[in-house]
Amino acid sequence: MRIEVICTGDEVLTGKIVNTNFSYISQKLEDFGLSLIWETTVGDDRDSLLLAFQLAGQRADAVIVNGGLGPTVDDLSQEIAARAAGVELALNEEWLARMEAYFTKRSRVMPPNNIKQAMLPAGAEVLDNPVGTACGFAVTIGKARFYFTPGVPRELRRMLEDQIVPRLLAKSGKQTAVFLKRFHSYGIGESHADTLLAGVEALAPDGSVKLGFRAHYPQLETKLTARGSDMDDIRKKLAPVEAEVRKRFGNFILAEDDRTLEGVVLSELEQCKGTLAIVESFTAGQIAARIAHLPGAEKIVRRGIVARELCEVCAAAGLADVPAAITRETAEAVARAAQQLTGATHALAVLIDLDEGVDRIEFAGTVCLAIATAGHAASRRSRIVGGRDWVRLGAVEMGLDCLRRYLQGLPVTERIDFEKVE
């Protein structure tokens, strides 16, 4: 089945906003084993829209159109859809009532120009939008079924998942039950992960599980797309693959599905009734910024300390003697001091010794980090190469992931792909 996407709107065409709706749509379809073949972006311009609809209607079986369903004069999707489909616009009384109720619930009067949002091409199938006033709809243009969606990301997401994906799966004749299992890891590069997981797909029958990756440094997302007759069938097919991925990735899996590294750290601390102090240097507050603002963190993250110079780090952490250099022992001493100073059960210290000179791709930093509790400490040393930002991002993740490992009773010194072996 040939699927195309048409993105509309001057804001997207002029680059004023980056088109994240498109990558969202495409990734979501991929998750369900559906692939896009073509994407077109045009502005709020009648001729361009009409031509884009006509061309896609000649080439594709299904087309998702994003944007142009709003109440203002530059929202043209319904008008041009009707023209391309060769029908008139007609008022959808049901949607008008829905909109009026929407405004009443919010103690507001519906502005008259919102009526435009209930004008749909005659005979269009309504695609429900439970979170906004833009009415989605489907019509046939040429040989393709067109699905019109709102530009507001939240509304698009809901409509795509609830209304459009099921229709596309039915249309494609694929089994309709699809499930996406995700693993998040830190420390394994994409090509290494690909090698590590070679053959896991074969553990499920008939190619019913497909493996994919999405790298966003420093984390890697590993995706298993499973297909079956129903969820029980999917779970059965997925189980051996899932178990094998867990076995091969081992300690490197930091979270699964919608969970995040910082969320896992927070809930591990919550479970052991722990509290946390963080000391950081060149990461400059980024470690604290990942975790301390989360709901619930106000009771757990006791204090974050940022200082760039080692003597200031020591002063801030309450360490009287300033060590000569940044080493594992220094990081342990700083973490221990911070733990005692703040009375937190756990302290994480991430200290970085940066190379001299200007930023460049070979620019590196040596990370020394430690985790201290009342009677114990663990530490690691690592060298990260790749420019100032790369070192900083890598150190943030390494600090949080070592803390996760420590809280889960795993080794904090396991080799990762992003460090330089010396």
Added chain:
Amino acid sequence: MRIEVICTGDEVLTGKIVNTNFSYISQKLEDFGLSLIWETTVGDDRDSLLLAFQLAGQRADAVIVNGGLGPTVDDLSQEIAARAAGVELALNEEWLARMEAYFTKRSRVMPPNNIKQAMLPAGAEVLDNPVGTACGFAVTIGKARFYFTPGVPRELRRMLEDQIVPRLLAKSGKQTAVFLKRFHSYGIGESHADTLLAGVEALAPDGSVKLGFRAHYPQLETKLTARGSDMDDIRKKLAPVEAEVRKRFGNFILAEDDRTLEGVVLSELEQCKGTLAIVESFTAGQIAARIAHLPGAEKIVRRGIVARELCEVCAAAGLADVPAAITRETAEAVARAAQQLTGATHALAVLIDLDEGVDRIEFAGTVCLAIATAGHAASRRSRIVGGRDWVRLGAVEMGLDCLRRYLQGLPVTERIDFEKVE
């Protein structure tokens, strides 16, 4: 002149990477008064590429193609460009020599598959790439001139600015000297800015200066695109408009051109031989993370302190008596204590009293911030509505901007558009 863009590559089509190259190209052309009319994304697929080239060649006068110039088998741009132009591929000896020199300089041997990067459609015009091995080129397909560019952002940028924009300006018959003047502000919304600056374009003769905005909350970028016969001519035309924008925006302009808010704060502190301590609560390290990692900040940002609970904030800042609530006076007391504790010349304290309950669009927070020096303090109180993230982002910017204002001798309490009037 009709200009189109074609983005190529499976990574972009499947949404694995968000297409920031496209928004970059489109914004850059807008900066020079050139507008895009159509964008197409296709994967690494011969049939799709050929069709995309043919269709654009029928519609447009100029087409920028991005991606597909690499050395691997899925890089197909040269091959399909040649087919669409009806010519053969031919080895460009000059580019081959350039590539060999590139590898020699890096003490590496050129892999044989890189030769592919020197195979260009016969008769193609070379577009120089001084920062990589992908050779840009221009050919004519249908009625359009096609410009082929690399997918690596750094290489694309250089080629677009140095090679393609001048060719497009010449082709469009526009005066070739163009200059972009930019102002960064915080506290004025886009529509308010539009009203404030009404009529400024008319201060330059013959519509030679065009006004535009790019909002990225909480900052707003105001752009003046000026055109003239040469830079002297442009400066003369731009001067009255520039002066008027500065006059109408006044204290709200936080930086111009490539400068940033955090960079301005840092250089103001540098100039007065100052040092800085930062105390933050719900912003959770984000204020420190904006400034403390910058080159040179290691001598200036003395310490950052993060704590979520008021009693912890006070303990960390060295304030013995914990005030009952977060007020302007509390923020001043915390800032004063932190200034004394750290010995910094300046201390910024940004404390936030968050509403109760779950995150929602009406969720708000009260920001109390203060700046203290040895003998003086300034403070402000502000209420920001719009959800947890919105409050946090807004408070980070407000903190840094008030510090900028303080350092520049400007009032820190001026009304902004993003706060709720109570």
